[in-house]
Amino acid sequence: MAEDKTKVVVSALVLEFSGHDEVTLDLSTPDSLKKLSENPVQIKEGVLYSMKFVFRVHDKVVTALRYLEETKRQGILIDRSDSFMGSYAPNIEGQPDFEVTFEDQEAPTGARACGRYDVTSKFVDEEGNNHHKFQWAYEITNDW
Template identity: 35%
Template sequence: MSAPHEEDDLVPSSTPGYKPSAAKSVDEYAKLDAEDESLARWKASLGIVPGASAAAASGPKVTILSLELASPTLPQGKHLVMDLQNPTEVASLKKNPVTIKEGVEYNVRIKFKVNHSIISGVRYIQVVKRAGVTVDKMEQMLGSYGPHPNGEAYIKNFDTEESPSGMLARSGTYNVRSRVVDDDREVYADWEWSFKIGKDW
């Protein structure tokens, strides 16, 4: 069970005065301003076409497939990808820390699939703690998407960051809680993992 203040860290920030609009189905969005040709083309590029929600809209609106740490300094052929559809791998993420090289630029890349409906205001939130103390929090907007016309996944690259360096940074393990949540606080994924800072990858 998570502590109440930890849950507060994972609540998306809000913009004063902004109130999310009521959720609409893909068909409802498709019929809005149907006479506007340029808008119709844009909506079609998002997979918003009349009849698109005729298929059963069951299951989660969004499936988070993987989270990757990408860096130009990674050795050839080495990939730091968390397969979030593999329950065994997800269970081991907390116990088996990922090693991140100190003082290098890297970015987080998330791969997800929109199954039905339109998503908006969806964010990736990451809280990093060491010895129980919060040392970093990241909140990145994924954006707004409809189901991909070909059923393909979307990939979102986050801003480039630099890993900490020095002996102090290299001591201990960093524990991370990651969550994908929308403006209505609907949680699409929530998992824990850990990393260490090392002299090399």
């Protein structure tokens, strides 16, 4: 499959936890994307965590890149976020991938918070180009 050189290519989502090993989700292939919803990431209730995205930019400058996220629980929308990531020039040979880490968040707590959450993530620019979209899931649990 030929790679589209005009896109932002997101290769990984890294969940960094306070006091626990990080979890890296591979976003680089169709097969790895398919498995994300099937295998929810386990997150302990109340833990602090941050999300880091690793990506490359091909061919042209991407301006005003944003990360959009919708989170649903049992099919009901419970959260929607829109985070500005910045503008990026194309990666050149020998340049490492870009990494953007978002602010810490606290996982929900309490008996009602435990369970599965389904997330739709999307990367768009100021021109409305949808560069990368994927679905993944996490499960809030009492313990790791």
